[in-house]
Amino acid sequence: MNIICVVKFVPDVDSIVCDVENSTLTGKNARVVLNPDDACALAFALGVKAGDPDCFVEVVSMGPMSVRPHMEDLVRLSVDRGTLISDPLFKGSDTLVTSAVLGRYIATRPFDCLLTGNRSLDGGSAHVPVQLAETLGLDQMLGIIRIDPHRFDSTRAVFEVEDEKTVTTYEMAMPGVLSVTRQSGYKLPYVSLSDMRRDVSDELVIITSQDLGFSQTEVGPAGSRTKVVKTYPQTYEKKDRHIVGTDEEGISYVFNFLKQKGFLVR
Amino acid sequence: MKKTCIFQDTEKTENTTDLLEVADRIYGPGQFESHAVLFADSFDRLCGSFHHIIRVAEGIVDRYDPRGICDILENLHKKSGFDSILIPGTSMGQMIAPRLAKRLQTGLVAGVTDIKNQGDHIEIIRPACSGKILESVLHKGDGPLMMSIRPNAFAYTPGDSLQTVVFAYTEPVKSCSAVTRLHVRKNQHTCDIRDSDVLIAGGGGVKESFSKLYGLAEALNGTVAASRKLVDQGIAPRSIQVGQSGKTVSPKLYMALGIHGSMQHMAGLRQIESVISVNTAVNAPVCSLSDIVVQGDAKEFIDRLMKKIAVYRS
Numbered sequence: 001m002n003i004i005c006v007v008k009f010v011p012d013v014d015s016i017v018c019d020v021e022n023s024t025l026t027g028k029n030a031r032v033v034l035n036p037d038d039a040c041a042l043a044f045a046l047g048v049k050a051g052d053p054d055c056f057v058e059v060v061s062m063g064p065m066s067v068r069p070h071m072e073d074l075v076r077l078s079v080d081r082g083t084l085i086s087d088p089l090f091k092g093s094d095t096l097v098t099s100a101v102l103g104r105y106i107a108t109r110p111f112d113c114l115l116t117g118n119r120s121l122d123g124g125s126a127h128v129p130v131q132l133a134e135t136l137g138l139d140q141m142l143g144i145i146r147i148d149p150h151r152f153d154s155t156r157a158v159f160e161v162e163d164e165k166t167v168t169t170y171e172m173a174m175p176g177v178l179s180v181t182r183q184s185g186y187k188l189p190y191v192s193l194s195d196m197r198r199d200v201s202d203e204l205v206i207i208t209s210q211d212l213g214f215s216q217t218e219v220g221p222a223g224s225r226t227k228v229v230k231t232y233p234q235t236y237e238k239k240d241r242h243i244v245g246t247d248e249e250g251i252s253y254v255f256n257f258l259k260q261k262g263f264l265v266r
Numbered sequence: 267m268k269k270t271c272i273f274q275d276t277e278k279t280e281n282t283t284d285l286l287e288v289a290d291r292i293y294g295p296g297q298f299e300s301h302a303v304l305f306a307d308s309f310d311r312l313c314g315s316f317h318h319i320i321r322v323a324e325g326i327v328d329r330y331d332p333r334g335i336c337d338i339l340e341n342l343h344k345k346s347g348f349d350s351i352l353i354p355g356t357s358m359g360q361m362i363a364p365r366l367a368k369r370l371q372t373g374l375v376a377g378v379t380d381i382k383n384q385g386d387h388i389e390i391i392r393p394a395c396s397g398k399i400l401e402s403v404l405h406k407g408d409g410p411l412m413m414s415i416r417p418n419a420f421a422y423t424p425g426d427s428l429q430t431v432v433f434a435y436t437e438p439v440k441s442c443s444a445v446t447r448l449h450v451r452k453n454q455h456t457c458d459i460r461d462s463d464v465l466i467a468g469g470g471g472v473k474e475s476f477s478k479l480y481g482l483a484e485a486l487n488g489t490v491a492a493s494r495k496l497v498d499q500g501i502a503p504r505s506i507q508v509g510q511s512g513k514t515v516s517p518k519l520y521m522a523l524g525i526h527g528s529m530q531h532m533a534g535l536r537q538i539e540s541v542i543s544v545n546t547a548v549n550a551p552v553c554s555l556s557d558i559v560v561q562g563d564a565k566e567f568i569d570r571l572m573k574k575i576a577v578y579r580s
């Protein structure tokens with residue numbers, strides 16, 4: 001079975017600090033991490049591979065060359081092939097362009113299943129998996145919390161999706177796109193000591209815009225249909241608050257407020 | 267006249283009209299023609315609120331099939347040439363909107379929480395980076411303006427009743443998914459915190475006394491919610507988490523017990539009438555949004571308030 005994991009490296013949002021006073025974001029050089037949902041998707045794929053030596057796992061990411069060392073680290077985790085789609089022209093692509101680029105490359109590869117994360121920490125739109133599926137003419141499902149390892153092969157996959165009110169078990173014919181959330185709890189193994197310094201340059205392929213035959217106007221800001229014009233920290237309107245204590249006076253104040261507003265029916 | 271198309275999610279029919287508020291903000295009230303698309307058998311209270319209602323006839327498409335639904339919306343767009351297409355940001359909506367945007371080769375903004383009309387252009391606002399920041403997004407190109415709308419972010423106040431034209435959509439769809447639902451089970455926590463008028467929310471400050479919140483919630487006919495702190499510690503289920511990585515809520519009353527009020531938590535609060543916070547620290551950020559701040563121990567507060575309510579009701 002061939003599995004392609006589509007992953008993204010994101011700034012670790014915990015290391016971004018908002019300076020509310022000056023409406024700025026600091027930590028532009030925040031640490032980069034594998035998007036948590038994507039780590040779960042890859043962990044599941046590696047689990048399948050561990051039980052089936054014939055399983056081939058490829059990791060595909062579109063991002064700047066600076067993520068190359070991170071891709072190499074993934075390749076050290078018994079991933080069969082890593083592909084970094086990278087080109088200065090791609091900088092500033094929206095999800096429509098990103099999915100077109102990923103789709104054009106993936107269409108040239110053999111696969112039975114595409115695994116993605118559910119949403120990315122930075123953008124967090126969950127558009128890429130859906131638009132990638134549409135590009136490739138495949139079915140897709142968001143919000144997957146578990147994939148049944150015994151009913152996962154090149155013909156079909158059975159998995160669970162959680163939403164507000166229900167947990168639903170679905171079966172999808174393969175090939176298809178499955179988007180896994182962090183709630184799945186799948187965990188990546190650690191790189192073994194012997195692999196830590198292994199030269200993996202042969203197993204990591206770099207693909208450029210030219211390799212895929214895109215013109216300058218199709219990608220990056222020129223090809224994008226949305227543009228982020230500014231970012232600013234969340235702020236909230238302040239209220240004229242009334243401060244009380246937990247003594248009789250304070251409790252009475254709250255009680256009367258609740259009564260007056262109609263929250264306390266007898 | 268501008269045309270806007272609004273999709274109704276079968277699972278969340280009650281929020282459909284709220285998307286009219288989005289259109290109002292884009293075009294101005296009364297400045298657009300509204301088209302609602304819904305499944306024929308789903309209860310519709312939309313007559314009088316929309317100019318056109320398009321009812322998808324039974325048996326045309328599986329209501330959980332995003333590809334089939336996209337066929338219908340794409341087809342309707344080809345016929346009517348919508349200026350904007352608004353999709354609720356529900357589980358289904360999130361699988362429909364990006365597909366449709368791809369087919370129409372148009373830009374899509376996800377999880378929109380605000381619209382700013384700047385005269386010659388509109389800025390579409392959405393939270394990013396886990397709620398730490400807001401992004402202001404511009405739409406480019408000539409495709410329809412597409413957005414998925416974060417549930418509960420907008421509230422619509424009905425205006426004059428309109429003369430609604432109802433139309434049955436009967437064209438068979440071309441694409442459909444090879445996905446089957448095998449089994450559906452209820453999530454243990456079936457009460458959706460977004461449906462409640464009164465939320466009694468607990469955070470790190472009520473770690474040891476969280477179970478007490480259920481009593482207070484019952485007394486006030488409300489539902490218990492939590493901050494991520496308690497969810498991460500396994501004290502509260504994820505389905506009741508308020509905030510950026512949880513849910514957006516707009517109850518009439520939000521009681522924040524032992525909640526600090528981090529950016530990510532506050533990102534989940536929208537159009538709340540009254541906030542009461544109970545905190546040992548009066549300078550916690552949540553307190554500056556509150557109508558009443560009770561300075562003190564939350565457990566003690568609950569016990570004493572419950573006693574007072576019991577006396578009142580006896």
Ligand SMILES: Cc1cc2nc3c(=O)[nH]c(=O)nc-3n(C[C@H](O)[C@H](O)[C@H](O)COP(=O)(O)OP(=O)(O)OC[C@H]3O[C@@H](n4cnc5c(N)ncnc54)[C@H](O)[C@@H]3O)c2cc1C
Pocket residue numbers: 013014396468469470471472492493494495496507508509510511512513523524525526527528529530531534544545546547550562563564565
């Ligand atoms: C990517 C990301 C996403 C996140 N998403 C969310 C989200 O969706 N929702 C969310 O809530 N958080 C979210 N967080 C976490 C958020 O940053 C905070 O860590 C969290 O909200 C803190 O929860 P808290 O206020 O309950 O707890 P704490 O920070 O521990 O605050 C406890 C509060 O209780 C008060 N207190 C202590 N003892 C008592 C007492 N006895 N009586 C009364 N008051 C007392 C304290 O003064 C304090 O204000 C996210 C974080 C990240 C990094």
Ligand SMILES: Nc1ncnc2c1ncn2[C@@H]1O[C@H](COP(=O)(O)O)[C@@H](O)[C@H]1O
Pocket residue numbers: 006007008035037038060061062063095098102115116117118119120123124125126127128129
């Ligand atoms: N640049 C990218 N390269 C590879 N995969 C991506 C990229 N952007 C998004 N994805 C995938 O799409 C998922 C959802 O991302 P997003 O649409 O940004 O919320 C991620 O978890 C990844 O699996």
